Amino acid sequence: MPRFPVQPQRTSAPAAFSRTPRAQAAHFGAGIGRHLADLGVGAAELGQVIEQRQSRQAEQQMSNFDRDLAKRRAESDAQAPPEEDSESRITRHQSLFESSADAVLQHYEGQALHGRLSEGIEARRDAYRQKLLAREAHQRLRTSLDDTQALVQQWSERVAQDPTEFATASLELFGDKASGEAGLLAGLGLRPEALAAWKTHSLNQLLDARVTSDPAGLIAELETGRWQDQLSEERREQLRVEAGEAQQRRASAEAIELGQQRGGAALRLSNDIGSGRAGQGEIRRAEEVGTLSAPQAEALRAEVERAEIARQAQQVAGDELVLTFSTGIGFDPENPQNRRAADAFYEKTYSPALREGAAEEVVAQVVTMVAKTGYMPPRLAKDTTGLLLGSDEAGQVQGAELYGRLREFAPELVEDSIDLEARARGGVLKRWLDAGLEPGDALVRAKADLMSEGTSSPFNQENKEAFRQDLRKRLGERMGGVVAAELLMRLESKYLKLLGEGRSPQKARAEIQRDQGRAFIRLAQTDSWLAEAGFVWSERHGERVLIPTEPRLQKMAVPAVVGAGAAIGSVILVAAAYSYTIQTAKDWGFEVPEVMDDLDSWLNGLSEETRIYVFETVPDIAGWLDKAVVRLGDDQPRLADVVKEDEVTNTRSVAFFLPGHGRLILHQQYDITAERYDSLEVTFYDKDKKRWVTEKYASSRFNQPAGSVGGQPKPGRGTTAPTAMAPDDSRQEGGQAIVVPSDEHRPIIQPGPSADPVPTSPLPPSEAGPGRELMPGHTGGNQTELGPRTDRIPGYPAQEQEPLILINPEQSDELNVPIVLLSEDYTKNSTLTIGPYAGELIPGYRGRIRAREQRLIEQLMKKDGCHTCGTHDPGTTSGKAIGDHQPSQALEEPKWFLPHCVNCSRRQGGEVTQEKRRRNMKKKKKGGK
Incomplete structure (x- = not known):
């Protein structure tokens, strides 16, 4: 098998020829050549990749170097002393660069990047030094410029405050061309164009300051062409406009400031004039020195005149105020x-x-x-x-x-x-x-x-506890505790009140102990009355109740001091028990509405005859319940309601029902001299006229003796309450008036034997006696509309304390209300009415007493003395008597002037206040009903 693969090739030679060994060798050699060429290209590309990677690594390391150097420089700058000079700073920054470079090169020693990093550092070293030098130069220039700018700003502020500083500033900044002296700006080392710009900037800043401080001088210089070379036409025009506006603002500001100064001076003078510390002289001097304008001075002179008038008026008002508070x-x-x-x-x-x-x-x-x-x-x-x-x-x-x-x-x-x-x-x-x-x-x-012990309270703790126990035994646990707490508080308050009145602690305690004893005595008296009336105390549900002793009344049991009568003989005893209970509570300041309601309920259960008997026998009950008994012409007593009672005018009105006539109202006036009520007016509904009418009768027609059933003393002033109008045993004596019904559906007055017939003509003013012509509302006739009563007019002799009838019965049957001179607070020496020592009366009026009346008052003081106490010594520092308005103008319209001493005059203020409170309480009481 061959080392390299052999790819089949297509040729034009025949297949047999291609399979020859020579052909195969040639083909194999061509393939190897091509592969070697491809390897060379790959090696070249690999070398380029490696080169690029090393370049990127070198750049990355140099970037890290720059960043690390910047960080170290910032840290070093932060630790450097503030006073470090430029050379030291440059040396410090260069040493930082060298140390950082050495650290990087040592780290990559013997590596491929070392050369590249060394080249990069060398390239940065020169640039870094140049940059340091440029930065330092720029910093020095900036500092110099900042200092120069601060100096220019300082000079500008000085010029803005004082225009004369402009010359000094120009000399220091720009120098003196005549002598060739250079200024501070020339020493900055700026380029010519930069120096020119700085000079222009500084000059403009100084001129802007002059616009504020010396606009007039700047305008004059601009008009003379002094700044023609240094400034452009546009800039000069701008400065001229700004200086003109500044000059106008300055003039306005000066005018405003002058006005404010004058206004402040005028305000101070006005305040001084109002307080009386300045006058015409101060105004004249202020006008002379120019702190006041002519209109201001004129206005202040008018104010002086007004202030003088106001001061005089205030003095008069102050005198009147002092007089008001002193009189x-x-x-x-x-x-x-x-x-x-x-x-x-x-x-x-x-x-x-x-x-x-x-x-x-x-x-x-x-x-x-x-x-x-x-x-x-x-x-x-x-x-x-x-x-x-x-x-x-x-x-x-x-x-x-x-x-x-x-x-x-x-x-x-x-x-x-x-x-x-x-x-x-x-x-x-x-x-x-x-x-x-x-x-x-x-x-x-x-x-x-x-x-000392017992001063703040008249009781010690043992006495208080014993007091509580005694009251609980008598009144029950709950009620006794409440009453004991209230009584103790009132007794302690009274004790402090007695000390305030000047009593010694010993005497005050003794009186409080007597008061405490009186409370138990009254409770004991109540028990005695109840025992005689046939009642006994019993305990039921923690409360004391009264149980009648008679067997048929055993079921009647009522709380506290209340009860029901069995026989007529015990009714008065029960009524007296009520009276003692209510009076005891009122003496201690208690309100007893429950007892009053039960009393009223008990009375309503009695017959009318028995109720009349109770009211006549125990008159206090009638007074508390606002009841009265009236006797008519047929001598039949009738129950009446007291619908109105006025202690100021000494009158009361009682109302009752008369068969055939409807509701009748009797208006009565109390005569403290005779201690009786006189019937003065009868108000009834006239069926013929279909309206309410009032008939008036003179008190000379009446003669009710004191002490009778119909002539009881005033409630609160004595021990009994008003009941009937006339006694049943003397109605035909002394001209006593008896109210009987008439055939004309209205009651009439039927006088007794001693009342002589009188003519019907009104009283002529010429025939009136002394003081009689003062009677108002004298119109004649015996029937009037229901309306206000005539005024009470004082007469004399006041010292006799007898009623003075200002109507002559023998000359008129007018039947007006008689005018009786009575003391308004029912005391002989009251300051609220004409006193017992008064002689002649001076007609009075409201307000201050004039000189003429004061002279008459002085004469009466010497002749008769103080009309209240009789002394001839006024007691005033001036020795003059005090004029007294009668009645007091604080209560009603005054009609007379009389002399007063200082003590009675002072006392009158308290009595007036008391009288007003009494009237107000009366109004509130009636309004509440």
Whole structure:
């Protein structure tokens, strides 16, 4: 078998010839030649592949070399010192190159790549060095340019602030052509075109700075052609426009600044004018120095005139305000605007002085303000409390003095505004100060009293527990515990209140113990009444109930102090038990609606005759239930409802049903002198006229003695309540009026024997006596529409405390309401009405008292004295009497002026406030019903 395969060949020779040995040898030799040629071509291609692979490996290694060199150079730069110079940096970078090259060549020593890598490294060495040198040169140039730019910027800022710096900057940057001195820019080593560009740039920057600082000078230089060679025409025109605009802005800014300066000066002068620190002289001087313009000066002069007028008006208003707060004239404590004015006046005028230790005069003014206005500013109560409860001893003494004065002239306001603890501290300290002790000793004594045992509470723990147990035994576990807690709280509050009033702790505790005893006495009295009425106590479900002793009433058991009567003899005892229970609760400030409801239910179960008997016998019950008993002409008592009661006007209205006439309303006025109710008006429905009408009758037609069933004292002022209109045993004596039905479907007044007939003509003003011509609404006739009553007009002699009838019964049958001079708070020396020492009366009006009336008041003070207390000493610092409006203009329209001393005038403020509260409470009570 041959070594190489022999491929068959086609030839043109005959097959026999091709098979000859020579032919075969030739054919074999040709095949070998072709194969050798193919091997040569393959070897050449293999050599090219190997060459390309070695080239790629060399390039890859050189790329790795460059990357490794860059990394090492970055690490070396990071560790190089900041102050390294350029030569050291170049040397360091070349050493990095050499070390990296050596490392690569050593790694490929004896390999085919060694030669190629050696050639590549040699080629990079020169390029690397040139690159280092170029970079360093560029860095030095950049640093130099940055420094130059910073210098140019610095010079620009200096030129912008001061135009004279431009010459210095030009000399330093550009040099002096005349002397041939080169500037800093020439030392940069820049090419001529680069240097020219830098000079132009720096010059433009400096000129831009001059646009801001010296636009006028730059415009002048541009117009003279100084910068014609250095700048283009376009640039010069641009600078000219910018400089012109800058010059206009500067002028506007200067004008605005001048206006602001003048405006500020005008504003300061205006404020000074308003506060009174500047006037015409200051305006003239400001105008002379140019800080004010002519219009501003003129406006300020006008403001000076207005300020002077306003200052005078404010002074007058301030005087009026001081007068208002010192006299109370025109001040209404119920008016929120008045209260805000008083608060602001106190906080501005008195509060700082009191906190810093005010003089006696200031304290007196504050007390006068509170007493006369009847209003205590909340800040005053806070200041007083702060002084009393503070740690400063001088402040405590001052607070005690202030508290004592306020307590003397406005006790109700003090009680409403200052808390119990502060009042107790003030009362204890004031008591020792009034005893004549020095402030230091008084403080020591007061502190000892306040720190002693039982001062903050009149009971110790054992007494409290015993008190609770006693009440639980009497009232049951639940109710007794509640009542005990409430009573203890009230007793402790009263104890602090007594200390605030100046009582010693010992006397206050004694009084509280007496009050505690009274509570048990009343409970014992209630038990006694119930026992006499035939009731016994029993325990049911943890509550005490009353059980009647009579067998037929054993099923009737009601809680607490309530019960049901069996016989008429025990009804009054049961009613008295109710009365004692309700009165005890009210004395302690309790509301007992459940007992009142049960009382009303119990009464409704009785006959009308029995109810009338109860109301007449136990009048307190009638007062609590707003019931009354009226007796008509047929002497039949009837039950009536008190539909309206006004303690201010001393009137009440009772309503009842009269068969054949419907619902009748009697309007009565209480006469405290005779201690009786007079029937003054009868309101009924007239069936003929189909409307409600009112008939009025003079009180001279009546003569009801005090103490009768129909003439009971005023509720709350005595021990009984109003019941009937007339006594059943004296109705035909003394001209007593009896209400009887008439045939004309309306009630009439049938006078008794002593009432003389009177003419029907009205009272002529000329025939009226002293004060009688003051009677308003005198129109004649005996029947009027239902409408408001005529005003109450005071007359005299007031000191006699007797009613003054301003209608003459012998001259008129007008039957108007009689006008009775009565004290509005039912006390002899009340400041709310004309006092017992009043003589002549001066016609009054609302507002300040004028000089003419003041002179008359001074004369009356010398002649009659204070109309309330009778003293002839006004007590004022000026020695002048105080004019008193009667009635007080804070309550109604004043009609008279009378003289007052300072003490009564101060006391009047508190009484006015009390009267207003009483009226408001009355309105709320009626509104709630």
